[in-house]
Amino acid sequence: MKSKPFNPRIIALALLVATATGIALFPTLQKAQATQTTHTTHVVPQQSHRIEVVFVLDTTSSMSGLIQAAKEKIWSIATTMASAQENPDIKMGLVAFRDRGDAYITRVFDLSDDLDSMYASLMDFRAQGGGDGPESVNQALYDAIHKISWSSDSNVYKVAFLVGDAPPHMDYQNDVKYPVTLAAAASKGIVVNAIQSGQHEYTRPAWQQIAALGHGEYFQVEDSGNTVAVSTPFDEKLSKLAAELEDTRLYYGDAATKKAQQAKLDANARLREELSSEALARRDTFNATASGKANLLGERELVDAIASGRVELDEIKQENLPATLQAMEPRRQMEVINEQAQRRGQLQQEIKRLSESRSNFIKEKVAAEGGAEDSLDEKIYRAVKDQAAAIGLTYDSDSASY
DSSP: OOOOOOOHHHHHHHHHHHHHHHHHHHHHHHHHHHHHHHHHHHOOOOOOOEEEEEEEEEOSGGGHHHHHHHHHHHHHHHHHHHTSTTOOEEEEEEEEEOOTTSSOSEEEEEEESOHHHHHHHHHTOOOOOOOSSOBOHHHHHHHHHHSSOOOOOTTEEEEEEEEESSOBOSSOTTOOOHHHHHHHHHHTTEEEEEEEESOOTTTHHHHHHHHHHTTSOEEEEOTTOOOOOOOOTTHHHHHHHHHHHHTTOOBOOOHHHHHHHHHHHHHHHHHHHHSOHHHHHHHHHHHTSSTTHHHHHOSOBHHHHHHHTSOOGGGSOGGGSOTTTTTSOHHHHHHHHHHHHHHHHHHHHHHHHHHHHHHHHHHHHHHHTTOOTTSHHHHHHHHHHHHHGGGTOOOOOSSOOO
């Protein structure tokens, strides 16, 4: 069969179409390349492991020492949980309880990755009420299991820490007793640990049974909490850098979203005013971890949203942009966002370096003083390390984060 000769007109037309298409796509390709360059610098790996932890805390008068310890150490506990190789997402919740006849029986704060706001709520608690021996432990456990928005995912490490010094009232009518509640916890895959404050013999049997039925651990600590508390030469510098890091945040969204964002900023400001430099250093160390990112940034943070590719700047309405950017030209807006991203990266590296120096300083001092095996820090770490292994979380450190 004889082949047909090439038609010069068809060849010319094909070349013309290819050239025109290339010219038309060139700005898009440029934009894609620029976007790719920005994204490569700031992308954070996706996290596939999660921890949900709820503290069920007796806030009656006899618990003043341990409540204060909890206020000081909650960030260390978060950092300890974040130290798994898999960089888990972390949500925390709180159930505060007293007894019938007190100002409240329980107060429930649902799971959230906004640990600052949860912590601000914890700061408001004062040890009051109680005094008659047993407390409303049954109600507290029921609320922790049934009024908290636990995930139904079996691959999430779900854990509650019951903390108190008195046994439950087993004489109350219309009260779901803890064996029933703990059976429900087991069906939901929630582990319940029991931390006894003090050495009251009449409390120990119930606390041990709660831990056994909750498939958790029982341990006893002193009324003071027996936590590791060490000041370091790095605390103040760490706090200063962390405040600068927080200043790199730019928020976008509608009026309702911005109102919620302002509430988070107000909580941040309160923590910076009221926390000790040691507690701030613990918080700032947690925020510098991959797990602490959600607490640091919150919802709809523009610098991270642009860098990660979740949104494009031209997709956001002008009135929903941060007030500082609204009057700028788009090109200048991107320059400001990129400047903040670059500054954020530098600060995070400095904070990471200081956090490591702080951690080494504390571990050396603790070792020189004979170790901290009996501290609340270590007991919680050992429980978390053993229990979280069931969902594939790996903790390599020999000790907790302090």
